[in-house]
Amino acid sequence: MSWSFGVLGPLDxxxxxxxxxVAAPQQRRLLTxxxxxxxQVVSVESLLALLWEDEPPVSGRKVVQVYASQLRRLLAGRPGVELTGSRQGYRLDIPPGALDLDAFRDLVRRATATADPVAAGDLLRRALGLWRGTPVPDLRHTGRGGRLGEALEEERLGAVEYRVDADLRAARHRDLVPELTALVAEQPLRERLRGQLMLALHRSGRQAEALNAFAEGKRLLADELGLDPGQELRALHAAVLADDVPVEPVTPVVVRERHFAPRELPANPAVFVNRDREREVLLDLLARAEHEPVVGAVHGPGGRGKSALVLRVAHLAAELFPDGQLYVDLQGSTPGREPVEAAQVLQHFLRALGAPPLAIPADPAEAAALYRSMLADRRVLVVLDNAIDATQVIPLLPAGAGSAILVTSRRVLATLDGLHLALDPLPEHEAVALLGAVxxxxxxDAGRLAAARVARSCGYLPLALRIxxxxxxxxxxxxxxxxxDRLDDERHRLDELRFxxxxxxxxxxxxxxxxxxDGxxxxxxAAHAFRLLGLLALPTVRLPVAAALLGLDRIEAERAIDPLVDAGLVDVEAPGEYRMHDLLRLFAIEQAERDETAEERAAAVVRALTYYRDTVHEVQSTLRPLDVSHPAGAPERHGGIEGCLAWMTAETPNLLVAATQAATRPDGGVLALEIALVLQEHLWxxxxxxxxxLTGRIGVTVAEHGLEPGAERLALVVRAFADQVAGRYGLARERYERALALSEDDPLGRARVLVSLGGLLTNYTGLPEEAVPHLDRALAILDEHGAPGAGVGTLHVLARAHHLAGRGATALSLAGHALDLAREHHAPHSIAICVADLGLLYGHLGDHDRALSLLDECMARAREVGNREDEWTTLLSRSEIRLRQGNPAAALADASASLAMTSRLGSAYGRAAGHRQTARALLAEGDVVTAAWHQRTARSLFGGVDVRLPAFFESFLGYRDPVLVD
Structure with a gap:
């Protein structure tokens, strides 16, 4: 029987x-x-990569088995074709010459082997005539299949270029000009085609057009790639200018010899899950090896799966390197073994490439030269595993395009030119998938939750996950x-992760x-720095914190940490910001407990926590200069309001962890509470x-670990505020009152508690008359101690209390006085709050224009200082004013903007009030149906137990029933 298979176009x-x-798409892909x-045997992993664009299903291997069985039945009963399977994969045997790709390559080989240009051109035309369209179209949906298709397209273009060379040598230059013009238009950056067009034009007596073709190519290369034309094209340009073009084409036909092809890659990792991004980056890099020198260097600490990734990629890309794959373990990270020298590797590689043993030079430089010469006309993939430094690798680099190098190392090989890929721990979903696969x-769901816990304890490191x-x-x-459960115990986690x-x-x-x-x-x-850095369980450590921890200035601290970065023991998240992963931190703690005294460890941690306490006070004194509880004169400045806000926002996760860690220390309770107290203002x-x-739980932790002198009152205030935000108003009031009883010897601290208690009674418990005497006492204390400016916050709460008690004129006077004081002291946060309150009070009086002007100013101020709460409440207030002015369209715009903002922030009250206000605006516009949906949503949200209803704000909106549309 006569068989034929076509892949140079649709599968035939x-x-x-x-x-x-072959009707089923997956069967066509498998057969292709x-x-x-x-x-040849094709591994199941390679077939999975061709069949599925995304991660193959868990049952992918069984599915491939089913497709193979169906394909075997389709081809059965006709001798000459056999599909066999084994543990290694599947192999399809077909008659010689049955595949159009093989016939194409055979014709190209014969053409390049002949010296007769006419015969060569005819053979190449026959070869190109086998192409029926886009090759392997069924595979183009996957990254790997796409690369295979691109490689085949490259072969076709190469054959076209060879055929053009033959025709030029056969003096067919005039006939070639139209074809080459079209080809260059399709491939404008392909220099070989452009050179052939220039040659054909010049030989046709069209020198000016040849020069124009070069100029156009030079412009395109510069615009598209930022490159100059290559040496060959520049030489041809010079020859055209001098009217001294050689008779032979610039790019002669190259005859390739067949070489022995070593296959040295270790076995493909049996289980390899994801690393999709890194895998695709490396595969894309290797696909460029035919046209440019390629070096891919993967670095990272031990256990991150560098070798597994590179071996998987090497197996997937092996077919792109038909002349073989070389592999060596350079022993850069093997206990008790000396790193392998490059000279030893060269001897091995030369033998693997087929060099006669007696012809291999003993001199390393001569051996390297022979190695480069043997790779010059081959396409070989070289894998160098576990390099210790670049000196091991550089002698093993090929000299030009064609071959490629993949290297793994723990340290970044910074002096090595090429792509450097840092391997991070796995994302959680990939770590869980790896556990599931193994x-x-x-x-x-229960299994996935447990796997996520295991993965988290393993630091998402592939080595730990495999153990x-x-x-x-x-x-x-x-x-x-x-x-x-066993891994939850940090003290024994490293003991558990061994097998x-x-x-x-x-x-x-x-x-x-x-x-x-090296001693x-x-x-x-650096080792001392590593041990101390492990003592801080922070998500990231910024350089100033590290400097405080180490007791060094910043320059010295950075120098101490640099070797840790080089060794992969610390990752750089951003300039001056470091991360130590959990398992490394546990090892660092072990080393610290062994090599650092308890006093040294405690002093280091206290230095870092004190830095944080002092800096949050300094930042807050810039953001809220009227608050006397934040003394100035702390370690550093942060570039005004914007810089302070950025610092506080960026450091919030670290501050929460630092305060939590301090809360468990016998000497850290006050530090923890002072940090938490400042954080609460920012977080609110x-x-x-x-x-x-979380800050409330810090207060609980401090209490559980024994209270230092002065810590009890702070703990009560921190916990009271957390209770207040959570809607536990009775408990919050009780804690504030207990804190008052402990504040007799701290007048300014007592004033602060009085204001907090007054704010709770005013805004959330509906007891403004009880709040007034507390707030009056707070003002008296502040005046007595020479801090009248600090009374701005007290005045604006007192204004709210008098308003809710029905004393509008008093409220307006107090709010105006508060705003004057805030402006006098240039306190941006206080100005924003006071302007908002004054706007609401004028809204009550019906002075809508004045109210709107003040609310517009509040909006600008709130955005300036990053006060998101005041921003969305002002949007709601402004919406209500515009609704009362008879402008429902503007009211709807503000209500919608507020709703969008609170939905992002997760404010339950804000979402409820936003839906309610949107419903009112829509109703005013006549959209009853949409208004009713927002009404129902508002009713549902207002029914939630965690929704707070600030009395002053609700009184401005003017409705006791929070749902407006009936």
Whole structure:
């Protein structure tokens, strides 16, 4: 029987001239993938990458087996074609010459081997005539299939260029000009085609057009790529200018010899989950190797899966390198082994490439030269695993395009030119998928939750995850949940993460011991810094905090941390900002407990916490200069209001963790509470209620670990505010009153508690008359102690209380006085709040124009200082004013903007009030149906237990029933 298979266009299968239809898309993809490697085993992983654009399904291997079985039945009964399967993959055997791609390549080979240009051109025309359209179209949906298609297109273009060369040598230049003009228009950046067009034009007596073709190419290269034309094109341009163009084409036909092709890659990792982005980056890099030198260097600490990633990529890309794949473990991170020298590797590689043993030079430089010469006309992939530094790698680099190098190392090989890819821990979903693939235990929601806990404890490191999976396989009586429980204990986590000869602790120790291996002062200081950095359980550590922790200035601290970054023991999140992953931190703590005294460890942590306490006070004194509880004169300035706000926002996660850590220390309670107290003010204005709840728990922790002198009152105030935000008003009042009883010896602290209590009674409990005497006492204390400016906050709360008690004139006077004081002291946060309150009071009086003007100013001020709460409340207030002015369209715009903002922030009251106001505006516009939907949503939200109804704000809106549309 006569078989033919076509992949140079839509898939075409024929037997004895009759078409065999392969209808199912996945069957066509499977058959195409097997045809491209006919006669060779194709791994299941390679087939999965061709069949699915995204991550293949969990049952992908079984699905491939089903497709292969269906394909086998389709081809059965006709001798000459055989599809076989094995543990390694699938192999399709077809008759010689049955595949159009093989016929194309054979014709190209014959053409390039002949010296007769006419015969060569005819053979190449026959080869190109086999193309029926876009090659392997069924595979173009996947990244790998797309690259295979692009590689085939490149072969076609190469054949076109060879054919043009042959025709030029056969003096067919005039006939070529129209074709080359069209080809250059399709491929304007392809220099070889442009050179051929210039040559054809020049030989046709059209020198000026040839020069124009060069100028146009030069402009396109500069505009599109920022490059100049290559040396060959520039040489041809010079020859055209001098009217001294050689008779032979600029790019002669190259005859390739067949070489022995080594296949040295270790086995493809049996389980490899995701790393999609990194894998695609490396595959895209390797796809460019035919046209440019390619070096891909993957670096990162031990345990992150560098070798597994590079081996997976190497196997996937192996077919792009038909002349072989070389591999060596350079032993840069193997305990007890000396790193392999480049000279040894060269000897091995030369033998693998087929050099006769007696012809291999002993001199390393001569061996490197021979190695580069042997790779010059080959396409070989070289994998260098576990390099210790660039000196191991540089002698092993090919000299030009064609071959490619992939390198793994713990440190970044900064002096090595090429792509540098830092390998981070896995994202959580990939870590869970890896556990599921290895253990088979992640089958339901409970399994996924337990796997997420295990993955979190493993720091999302592939090595740790594989050890955890191995332990589960070795203990059938364990579950993911029971392993997660064992790993929850940080004190023993590193002990749990070991199995046979695998251990996270050993992997980390290798990197750590490299710091001090040479006995240098730099290494000693870096090791000391590593141990102390582990003592802070912060998400990230900024350089000023690290400097305080280490007791160094910033320049010295950065120098101490630099070797840790080089070793991958610390990651750089941003300039001057570092991250130490959890398992590394646990190892650092072990080393600190072994090598640093308890006094040294305690002093370091207190230095860092004190830095944070002093800096939050300094920042807050800039943001709220009238608050006497924030003394100035702290360590640094942050560039005015904008800089202080940016610092506070960026550091909020770290401040919460630092305060939580301080709360557990016998000497850290006051530090923790002072940080928490300042944070609460910032978090409130940012509408970050969940974070405020965390500050309340800090107060609880301090109380549980024993209160230092002066800590009890602070703990009560911190917890009271958290209770207030959570709607536990009775509990908040009780704590404020207990704090008052403990404030007799601290007048300014007593004033602060009085204002907080007055604000609670005014805004949330409906007791403004009870609030007034508390607020009056607070004002008297502030006047008595020479801090009248600090009374701005007290005055604006007192104004609200008098308004709610029915004393509008008094309220207006107090609010005006508060605003005057705020302006006098240039306090932007206070100005924004006072302007808003005054606007609402004028709104009550019906002076809508004046109210709107004040609210517009409040909006600008709130945005200036990043006060998101005042921004959305002002939008609602402005909407109500405009509604009363008879402008429902403007009212709807403001209400919608407020609703959008509170939906992003998660403010329950803000969302409820936003829906209510939107309903009112829509009703005024006549849109009853949409208004009714917003009404129902508002009613539902207002029914929530966590919704707070600030009395002063609600009184302005003027409705006791919060749902307006009946």
């Amino acid at each position: 299968v024929r037997c004895d001239g009759c078409a065999i239809e 993938g097997l045809l491209l490697s006919a006669g 253990t088979g235990l992640v089958a339901d 955890a999976a191995a332990r589960l396989r070795s203990r059938p009586d364990w579950t993911l949940a029971s392993l997660a 046979d000869d695998l251990a996270v602790r050993s992997s980390v120790r290798l990197s750590f011991e490299e710091l001090v291996r 240098s002062e730099r290494g000693r200081v 204005k940012q509408d970050l209620h969940a974070e405020i709840a």
